[in-house]
Amino acid sequence: MFTEPRRHADFPRHRGWLEVICGSMFSGKTEELIRRLTRARIARQRVEIFKPALDTRYHAQDVVSHNQNSIRSTPVQSPAEILLLAGGSTDVVGIDEAQFFDESLVDVCRQLADNGVRVIVAGLDMDYRGRPFGPLPALLATAEFVTKVHAVCVCCGELAAYSYRIVASEKQVLLGETDSYEARCRPCFLAGDSIKVVHKEQLTMNKEG
Numbered sequence: 001m002f003t004e005p006r007r008h009a010d011f012p013r014h015r016g017w018l019e020v021i022c023g024s025m026f027s028g029k030t031e032e033l034i035r036r037l038t039r040a041r042i043a044r045q046r047v048e049i050f051k052p053a054l055d056t057r058y059h060a061q062d063v064v065s066h067n068q069n070s071i072r073s074t075p076v077q078s079p080a081e082i083l084l085l086a087g088g089s090t091d092v093v094g095i096d097e098a099q100f101f102d103e104s105l106v107d108v109c110r111q112l113a114d115n116g117v118r119v120i121v122a123g124l125d126m127d128y129r130g131r132p133f134g135p136l137p138a139l140l141a142t143a144e145f146v147t148k149v150h151a152v153c154v155c156c157g158e159l160a161a162y163s164y165r166i167v168a169s170e171k172q173v174l175l176g177e178t179d180s181y182e183a184r185c186r187p188c189f190l191a192g193d194s195i196k197v198v199h200k201e202q203l204t205m206n207k208e209g
């Protein structure tokens, strides 16, 4: 079983499938998306990258990871625009921050994959309450390849699957990351405000080093 097609021989022989990269904030979803898209470009495939227009936190057009990797993308208002813009000659479509799109993204990804496109979607699988987020559950169910990546819990250093909101708001979508959310493991997520961050920088460095 493959969580992602790693070697050339692992790729399906037919053209067209769906890959999903999911996890909490800071788990490396964007990094992994950029890595796969860069490799596709090296293989001289025609790659198109999209992100929701509402997400302009780091850059109006680029998809940017927390460790400052970036790749040029096209901001779109709706999934339907992706179908229009991807055109007939695209080999690979990358989509970041998929949780911000509505459910119509599921059908758009299916149509692209049915038509021979390798579709790679990255997005938060859970919102700040730990509930399944937007179109992600259906994307996960319909993908050939699913990769769940993990952050480091900023409270205790365990693997983190939750995005804990540290500012007061009940809106499901609240943009802003380092100042509004923390990556936490299950016990530290459940402990809420009773537990505090230790060595945030240290933990990030440990993970990288």
Ligand code: ADP
Pocket (backbone or CB within 6 Å): 023, 024, 025, 026, 027, 028, 029, 030, 031, 032, 064, 065, 066, 067, 150, 151, 152, 153, 154, 183, 204, 207, 208
């Ligand atoms: P995502 O798209 O999942 O939010 P990114 O790919 O943008 O994540 O960023 C991942 C990078 O974030 C890591 O390589 C690391 O440099 C940095 N980072 C900051 N905080 C954490 C954390 N708590 N756990 C893991 N990585 C972190």
Ligand code: MG
Pocket (backbone or CB within 6 Å): 029, 030, 031, 065, 096, 097
């Ligand atoms: Mg990201």
